[in-house]
Amino acid sequence: MPALIPRHAQAAVSEALADTRVVLVNGARQAGKSTLTRLATSDVPGTIVRLLDDPATLRAAQDDTTGFVEHDGLMVIDEIQLVPELLRPIKVKVDLDPKPGQFLLTGSSRILALRTLPDALPGRMEIIELWPFSQGEMTGGPDRFVDAAFRRGPRVNHSSDLRRKDYLERVVIGGFPEAVRRAARRRAAFFDSYLTTLIERDVLELANIERRGDLLKLLALLAGRAGQLVVPGTLAGQSGIPRTTLVRYLELLASVFLIKSVPAWASNLTQRAVGTPKLAFVDTGVACHLIGQDAVRLGEPGGAAGPMMENFVVMELARQLTWSEERGTLYHYRTKDGSEVDAVIETPDGRVIGVEVKAGATVRTEDLTGLRGLANALGERFLAGYVLYTGQQTLPFGDKIRAVPLDALWRLGP
Numbered sequence: 553m554p555a556l557i558p559r560h561a562q563a564a565v566s567e568a569l570a571d572t573r574v575v576l577v578n579g580a581r582q583a584g585k586s587t588l589t590r591l592a593t594s595d596v597p598g599t600i601v602r603l604l605d606d607p608a609t610l611r612a613a614q615d616d617t618t619g620f621v622e623h624d625g626l627m628v629i630d631e632i633q634l635v636p637e638l639l640r641p642i643k644v645k646v647d648l649d650p651k652p653g654q655f656l657l658t659g660s661s662r663i664l665a666l667r668t669l670p671d672a673l674p675g676r677m678e679i680i681e682l683w684p685f686s687q688g689e690m691t692g693g694p695d696r697f698v699d700a701a702f703r704r705g706p707r708v709n710h711s712s713d714l715r716r717k718d719y720l721e722r723v724v725i726g727g728f729p730e731a732v733r734r735a736a737r738r739r740a741a742f743f744d745s746y747l748t749t750l751i752e753r754d755v756l757e758l759a760n761i762e763r764r765g766d767l768l769k770l771l772a773l774l775a776g777r778a779g780q781l782v783v784p785g786t787l788a789g790q791s792g793i794p795r796t797t798l799v800r801y802l803e804l805l806a807s808v809f810l811i812k813s814v815p816a817w818a819s820n821l822t823q824r825a826v827g828t829p830k831l832a833f834v835d836t837g838v839a840c841h842l843i844g845q846d847a848v849r850l851g852e853p854g855g856a857a858g859p860m861m862e863n864f865v866v867m868e869l870a871r872q873l874t875w876s877e878e879r880g881t882l883y884h885y886r887t888k889d890g891s892e893v894d895a896v897i898e899t900p901d902g903r904v905i906g907v908e909v910k911a912g913a914t915v916r917t918e919d920l921t922g923l924r925g926l927a928n929a930l931g932e933r934f935l936a937g938y939v940l941y942t943g944q945q946t947l948p949f950g951d952k953i954r955a956v957p958l959d960a961l962w963r964l965g966p
Contacts (some may be wrong), residue, residue, distance in 0.1 A: 556587060557689055559730070560875040561682050567774050568678045569626070569653040573646040576632070576657045578681035578835055580809035581747060581754060586656040586730050588682060589628050593656065598625040601945060604634040611641045614891040617641050621655075632657040639673065646676050660754055662807045683809075684727030684835050686871045688957040697895065699867065699966035703894045703907045705936040709946045710964055712957035716913060718943040719958055720847040723864045726837020736846065743841040747771070754808045759800070765925035770801055774811060774831060775842035777939045779859035779894075780867075781828040781886070782813060808832050813865060817896040818884030819930070830884045857911040861958075862894050865940055869895055877966070886927060893922040893937075902933050910941040915955040923953050 561577070565588065568575045577585050582860045586603075592929065593599045600623050604610050613620045613634075618641040629945055640955040650744060656711055688695030700708060710827040725732060729748070751767050761767060770791050777787075782802070793825035805811045813829040839845070843856055880899045885906070886892040895907040907925050909937045923937030939955040 553724060556591065559584065559588050559591070560686070560695060561680055562592050563587060564680050564875060564948070565589070565656070567598075567931055569656065569682045570681060571652050572676075572678045573650060573652055573653040574642060574657065574677040575653075575857065576659060576672055576677055576679045577682050580684060580728075581660040581750060582728050582730055583682050583809075585660075585682050586630055589658055592905045593626060593628060596626050596638045599628060600625070601628045602630065604629065604631045610744050611635060613638060618644075621645055626653055626656060628658075630658045632755040633659045633661045634886055643673050643676065646673070654735060660808065661758060662809075679873050682722065683867070683871045683874070685732060686727065686868060686876060686962065687722060687959075690727070690732060690964060693962040694965035695872055695962050696876065696965045697961045698872045698880060699878050700960075700964040701897075701936060701938065702878045702880075702903065703966050704897065705905075706948075706952045706954055708841060708936070708938070708954060708956060708960070708964070709948065710956055710960040712944045712959050712963075714942075714944075714957070715958050716857075716911070717851065719861065719864075719911075719942055720850050723836045723848045723857075723860050724840045724850065725847070726840075728837060729833060731837050739837070740841060743838055746837070746944075747842075750808055750810060755804050758804055758807055761804075766791070766797075767769065767801060767805075769793075770798070771805070771810075772807075773844050775833065775839045776856075777831060778833050778836075778856075779862045780831060782831045783828060793851070807863050810838070814882060814884050814895075817885045817898065828886075832863050832866050832870075834867060836860055836867070838861060859921070861911040861942075862909040865907065865958065865961065866895050869897065869907065872961075875896070885922065887925070891922045891925045893926055894914075896926070903935050904930055904933050905935050905939040908937070908959065909958075910939055912957055913943040914941070914948070915939050915941055915947065920949055920953060924950070 579585055602609055603611060607872045617637050621641050621924055636783055643654055686695050730742050734742055751764055752853050773791050784795050790796045790934040800890050812832045812834055814832055815829050845856055849855050850860060872879055873882060878899055880897040885896045893906040894909045898904045908923055910919055927934045927937060937953040940958040941955055942958055
């Protein structure tokens with residue numbers, strides 16, 4: 553049996569159970585939620601585990617929601633979105649007894665957005681998002697680029713032995729535990745099965761879909777537009793799906809953690825920013841599978857190395873923001889004249905870093921336009937800008953801008 557890979561989220565789960573009545577680990581199907589909860593509760597005596605994927609357990613939960621949640625100590629309920637009605641008796645129980653660490657729930661959809669959801673658990677529940685493996689989790693790296701960037705600013709310095717083809721291999725593998733451990737041919741079979749299950753089961757739990765084929769067609773279209781602005785009218789025209797239906801589909805795909813919308817960043821100092829969000833796939837392995845490109849094809853002229861590498865970096869940053877010491881929000885930046893920065897992270901006190909992604913091993917002056925524009929607009933609030941590229945050395949481009957090897961994302965510590 554392969555060794556379990558430690559997850560950064562485990563410490564967050566343990567900390568939350570120590571002072572919060574209900575903890576929800578929410579994330580994509582097959583991201584490792586069940587394994588994480590097993591690791592986090594391994595030293596908690598008397599833990600009761602209820603798996604709603606089991607038909608008998610599911611029937612018991614549906615037949616007697618109040619009796620199902622009665623217990624002493626800690627109860628783990630896996631895939632809570634299958635019986636969201638359980639949240640009402642859970643609320644009653646933890647209101648009567650406010651001690652922490654009573655329930656650890658997992659979910660594969662954003663259950664708090666369900667229209668059928670009873671009164672949720674405000675003030676009683678902490679939500680921890682679990683993404684597929686980060687690169688640092690797979691390689692044993694610190695995964696602390698966000699903290700390093702905010703603490704060191706332009707003093708970040710990193711060298712690498714990786715080359716472009718190494719990064720492209722990581723992009724096509726993605727981070728789902730089952731995909732990581734498989735060879736390429738078997739990995740494709742996993743992605744096919746994963747997408748089928750997602751559409752046939754998880755999406756249908758959230759809404760009635762009349763034409764499931766439209767969803768699969770839309771997914772392939774979205775994968776080809778990873779890293780681009782999400783304009784529903786344009787997508788509707790390209791897919792033939794009515795605009796209102798398409799918007800609903802996008803919400804559903806985000807609810808099951810297949811895609812993520814990255815909001816546009818704006819400030820009083822930059823009123824010319826465009827407010828349209830950008831599209832990212834939660835896992836680049838899934839996106840590459842949908843467009844039918846392996847690492848070799850990605851790297852060829854006309855391949856999708858650029859957008860997939862950008863998607864890869866954006867989602868690594870999104871993962872890190874769930875455990876970094878610096879509290880920050882992830883955005884993209886684009887002005888009406890087309891100047892853009894792939895990722896912008898802003899802290900609550902207004903400090904900002906910018907990240908531009910290049911799939912090549914050289915950085916040109918025009919690659920710095922967006923970062924320089926952001927730096928000029930923000931002044932002292934702009935700590936540093938980074939061009940993450942597939943070269944091997946850190947290079948300075950002015951006072952606050954550096955080109956840094958892309959694996960600094962998971963190899964740098966604060």
